[in-house]
Amino acid sequence: MEIVFEKQSEVRGKLSITLQPEDYLSELDKELKKIASKAHIKGFRPGKTPVAVVKNLYGNEILGDTVLKLFSQNVDKYLRENDIHFLGEPIAPENYDFPRFNVRFPETYSFQVEMALVPPFELKTEGIEAISYKITLSEEEKNKEFEAFLERQASIKEAQKVESENDFVMGNCTFNLESTEVEAESQTEPTTITRYALFLVSKLKKEAQEQFMGLEKGSEIEIYPFQVFENEEDTKENIFGTKEEDFTLLKDKKAKFQVERISRREKPELTESYFKQVFPNEEISDENAFKERILQNIVSDINIHAINFAKEKLKEDFIKQNTFEVDIEFLLRYLTQAKRVSEAEIKEIKQKPQEFLKGVHWEVLSNELIKKYNVEVTFEEVKQDYINGVIARVRQMGLNTGDDAWMYEFAFKQFKGLNKSQIDAIYTNIAREKAIDRLYEELPKTEKETSLKEFDEILKRGINA
Template identity: 25%
Template sequence: MNITKEQIDDLNAVVKVALTKDDYQDKVESILKDYRKQANIPGFRKGQVPLGLIKKQYGKAVLVDEVNKLLQDNLNKYLTEEKLDVLGNPLPKQQDNFNWEADQLDFEFELGLAPSFEVSLNSKKAITHYRIVADKKMVDEQIERFQKQYGKLVNKTVVGKRDEITGTFKNEAEEIDNNTTLEMDKIKSKKAIEGLVGKKVGDVVVLKTKGLLKEDYLLSSTLGISSEKAEKLDIEVTFTIDEINEREPAKLDKELFDKLFGKDIVTSEKELRARIKEDSEKQFEQQADQKLLNDVTESFIENTKFDLPAEFLKKWIQVTGENPLTEEQAKEEYEKSEKGLRYQLIEGKIIQEHGLQVQFDELKEFAKGFIKTQMAQFGHLDPQEEELENIAARVLGNQDEVKRLSEQLMSQKLIKLYKEKANLKIKEVTYDNFVKEVYG
């Protein structure tokens, strides 16, 4: 076997492979002899079929199969040994009227080569790194939510603007008959609020469904209907009041602090405010980091210039999918994927140059932290180490989960690197202003 490379240009090459019968003949003969032992052909006893007949019936297929295996194994080995950084996979060049009986079989493969380029983390134009702060208004609102959540219900005789009303919604034509609790501070319609305030148990109020609630998605559960039906619902419903309650807010005392954070963790309103601010800003940090990662990615793509073997990649896209594409379809696919491919190459270079790796031990710790966060959402705040180890072992036994968690951990490593090395300007904003600036 002889393998040679012809360099077309910096981004394209052709690898030529020449095979002689010595490279594959013994293997082909061995397989055909095994076929002969197992062949069941009418007129011949098992194992006694003439080898010539076996060759005539199966020889071409076995030859093609073995040569393809030989090509694949040795081509991959050659690319590795020569340290050729290829994009996609080698594409065999079409050869019409190929003679499989020739003493030498010649094959050619087109290669698309990865470009050579440099990446500078320190861009000329500074990239905004948002630091989202929890302001007094946000802390006050969170404290109010905690007080309401852990407060107690006090029965009332007349509806007020901040009360909770239990009652039944009805509309016979639309088959609505649902008993629920309606919170006054979630009602959007001023007419509905005016219609309810001052009413007593047993009173019936007519309400319009359109624009009734501040959050449209709540209408389906409030009326006991599907979200599809609620989406365009514009009717009148009756609401019969069964019970009126005021939620008396919980006091800001040790009992509430212990319920929220555990015994003696928070001991004063000042500490409570500091803890809420800290916890909120930790949550916001993930959003700010994702924004930073997106912006740095865009900056790299915009400022790191290099060419790609575009024609090769279009051809590769055209022939390697489940269904072959037309040239126009392949061109469209390439244009859609080019930006992502560029960043994959840039990211790969950054990871290599800065020695970023995901070790199994740190992946396991990362998985345990992820599991612990999920468990906390369901009220399991202090899981045992053995429990975390067992769950992590099951999670890391799934290759899809390993890939997903590895990508997340590598993203964290990249963000840490960018914070240390990239040209960033810190901008402190409240969460509301962050949403306005980033999402419009």
């Protein structure tokens, strides 16, 4: 066997492997015997098919599989042992003719693969700023955040009468369109269209709000459903089944709206039992102490968010500081040939290559950081990360049953269904997060004290600002 590596440029290499018959014939013989011992071929008992028969029937295919397997194994071994860093996977050169295999005439086979190389570089952190934000809240912001917390904790309860702009009113809107001549026992019948609608009173125009106030469950009023909302988006979102043509057909049409259900968001009562429900292991007896404790959590969450933003900015600056040349032409050919992305995604990469290149750089740089810091990830961390993510998504969907044991079991069953590549992806993401955490800890910090309002503006400008 002969293996030759040629560095065509700093970013592209070619590997050639030549296999002589003595390199693969013993493996071919083993494979033929293995298949013969399991083959079910007409005229022979299971497992008793002669090797010569298997060779005659399937020899060319088995030879091809054997040779290509040896080729692939030796490519991987050579690249690993010679510490050759590359992007994506090695692929055959363009317009490459693969050899044809004939088991009757063993011969020498030569193969070539090309790869996108990672050029030599050293990690640099000089001049990179790691920011430590300290967020302070004004009294007005504290009150606003506390009220927002209570809104999130609000429960939905049935009501008999619309009394607040925060009430939800649901029911059917029935439109009577112009009469259409329908032959049915010489009668003319009106055409009707029904749309189910949800009206949050606060989203309605002022005159519509006044019309809805005082409505009771089961009552009926006449309204113009496509005119009561402030904007078209709210109309589409809250009149279910709305089609584009409805805005032409029904915009100026009056409908009978029958109130089927009235719901109201009610904030929790600030009682000792509620304080105990939120903080079961703490003794909180009055509203001021409860508010202060909630604000501690809110400020803590805001500062965690600020740290995560600072790490994302650090990651962006770190990539800019450590850019290297990338053979994007080869990578696009690899992605196309391996069918890793769709044609539309290839087109998007060509239109916006910078985002793609940033991802390529981070993949390489994060791997270097993982090695530098000897980052380790346990299987338990992978499992818990996935389960926590599933539980968080369930809660975001409003499906929280309050039964933590049930949700854990539900998430764990999903985790057990993951394949190796999915597990590896979670492992890699955790390792990369740990690597950027270590880099953030290592660098000197620039402290920035800012108000919540100012920090919101920073978030809007983004990490590149």
